[in-house]
Amino acid sequence: MTTAHRASGEARPGGRTARTRQAVLAAVFEELGHGGPAALSMEKVAQRSGVHLATLYRRWRCAEGLVCDLLNWLSADVPLPDTGTLPGDLRALARSIGTFYADERMRSLIEAVVSAAARDPQAATALRDFFGERLVLAGEMVVRAVERGELPPDTDPEKVMAALGAPFYYRILIARGPVDTALAESTATAVWVSARAGAYRRTESHNGAPHDGR
Amino acid sequence: MTTAHRASGEARPGGRTARTRQAVLAAVFEELGHGGPAALSMEKVAQRSGVHLATLYRRWRCAEGLVCDLLNWLSADVPLPDTGTLPGDLRALARSIGTFYADERMRSLIEAVVSAAARDPQAATALRDFFGERLVLAGEMVVRAVERGELPPDTDPEKVMAALGAPFYYRILIARGPVDTALAESTATAVWVSARAGAYRRTESHNGAPHDGR
CATH class of the missing domain: 1.10.357.10 (Tetracycline Repressor, domain 2)
Structure with missing residues (x-):
């Protein structure tokens, strides 16, 4: 992967947008741990994160968008x-x-x-x-x-x-x-x-x- | 891949089973060339190959089975x-x-x-x-x-x-x-x-x- 630290792309790092992202991506991560990649859906992530489905569609477009953003987020932990x-x-x-x-x-x-x-x-x-x-x-x-x-x-x-x-x-x-x-x-x-x-x-x-x- | 020649798994190399396999896998290959991996379906392969859908389901189970068998087949060409x-x-x-x-x-x-x-x-x-x-x-x-x-x-x-x-x-x-x-x-x-x-x-x-x- 050669993952690496990256400058955060968050407009408001500590704000509600950032908190929503954290909740959603944590839910994606948990869903992957439960059902694997095949079982992931926008609906399940909405349910687990408590974030509205409409918000998920607006910000991440689809399940593919969610997993790509999660990879981004997690790779910041690889120094x-x-x-x-x-x-x-x-x-x-x-x-x-x-x-x-x-x-x-x-x-x-x-x-x-x-x-x-x-x-x-x-x-x-x-x-x-x-x-x-x-x-x-x-x-x-x-x-x-x-x-x-x-x-x-x-x-x-x-x-x-x-x-x-x-x-x-x-x-x-x-x-x-x-x-x-x-x-x-x-x-x-x-x-x-x-x-x-x-x-x-x-x-x-x-x-x-x-x-x-x- | 380190693909390699392999002994053929065909029971009857020149028989109808082999000819059906060749027709089906050729159709899978063409489908991949047209629509990419996402568009592949058992129905399209049946249509393109002229082989009954029931035969496809019986021998390959699902589209996943078709692509795995195609990989097998093609890799015999890598010496x-x-x-x-x-x-x-x-x-x-x-x-x-x-x-x-x-x-x-x-x-x-x-x-x-x-x-x-x-x-x-x-x-x-x-x-x-x-x-x-x-x-x-x-x-x-x-x-x-x-x-x-x-x-x-x-x-x-x-x-x-x-x-x-x-x-x-x-x-x-x-x-x-x-x-x-x-x-x-x-x-x-x-x-x-x-x-x-x-x-x-x-x-x-x-x-x-x-x-x-x-």
């Missing part, structure tokens, strides 16, 4: 590390992502978001923008690593961060196995040695040879 | 390379996966399969088994590499193959960008250097340090 070295930062972020998705509700959430994107072009755009933004934010650790001379100067930060997230989503959505510490460790190590070896350079090499010349 | 070196094999397979998912209908298919798994436990099991089987089959190239002394002897073949597939599914389902040659090249290089560095060992190292000791 961006700054440990002083890139291997340290990669490992810390991989562990945070691992902890995030060890929660069954988070798995349901990402399944719901990806399913929503398959049905609804607006949800697909929201998903793409959400992860695009996070890749840029998390990419700051790569920018710092390049400045410290840890990586080739033409390393693409977003490619590195995409490589850090990919194994988690594969595990959840495709292989459908548990997200565990071993996955976080393996991923952090792999991304570090791959980035050092130049696998995520901005410009593609055109000689067609793998990095070590084999 | 497992044996070039004589692991970097060569990884690159060849990455390019095949890249070519497979450059087709918009294949993207729709994998979106449909993942959405089906979110709604339907049987589809989720089918998806997990499908990729599990493919990881084992494709892992043969890692077994050969270990025998040739290219990789640490305790390398886990399925971890390596999962790492080769993950970036493609991330690109399609999460980042929602194009699958291109650059992704295939970058992925093949990354998996090769990571596997050599011991990121995919069978037993996790417990010292907690990344491979190069940083």
Whole structure:
């Protein structure tokens, strides 16, 4: 995911709008924990949150809008590390992502978001923008690593961060196995040695040879 | 995906059952190309294929069953390379996966399969088994590499193959960008250097340090 802190998009952070959002998204989260992504509906969220159905439709449009906004909201809790070295930062972020998705509700959430994107072009755009933004934010650790001379100067930060997230989503959505510490460790190590070896350079090499010349 | 050749599960490969399956799955594929994963229905597939709706329900149970079987069928066209070196094999397979998912209908298919798994436990099991089987089959190239002394002897073949597939599914389902040659090249290089560095060992190292000791 390479989730990251983000500036809040709330117009009135402490106001009624923010409280309504919190109540609604908490209800979405609980619904996902009970029935999984397939059972989520605007009606159930209205009932559980005590917020009028009309308000839900006005602000979130549909269940797809709700799950996308919930992903936004929760990802603010995944901090961006700054440990002083890139291997340290990669490992810390991989562990945070691992902890995030060890929660069954988070798995349901990402399944719901990806399913929503398959049905609804607006949800697909929201998903793409959400992860695009996070890749840029998390990419700051790569920018710092390049400045410290840890990586080739033409390393693409977003490619590195995409490589850090990919194994988690594969595990959840495709292989459908548990997200565990071993996955976080393996991923952090792999991304570090791959980035050092130049696998995520901005410009593609055109000689067609793998990095070590084999 | 690390898709792979597989033994056909058809009882009568050239018989009516096989011809019906081919007609139905071709219709599913065309439907995915027209309306995307959201628009697929048993009724539309019956209409397009000319196969009775009752037959579809009896053999495939639901639209989820159809897309899972289609994935099975199509993946037989992705060959497992044996070039004589692991970097060569990884690159060849990455390019095949890249070519497979450059087709918009294949993207729709994998979106449909993942959405089906979110709604339907049987589809989720089918998806997990499908990729599990493919990881084992494709892992043969890692077994050969270990025998040739290219990789640490305790390398886990399925971890390596999962790492080769993950970036493609991330690109399609999460980042929602194009699958291109650059992704295939970058992925093949990354998996090769990571596997050599011991990121995919069978037993996790417990010292907690990344491979190069940083």
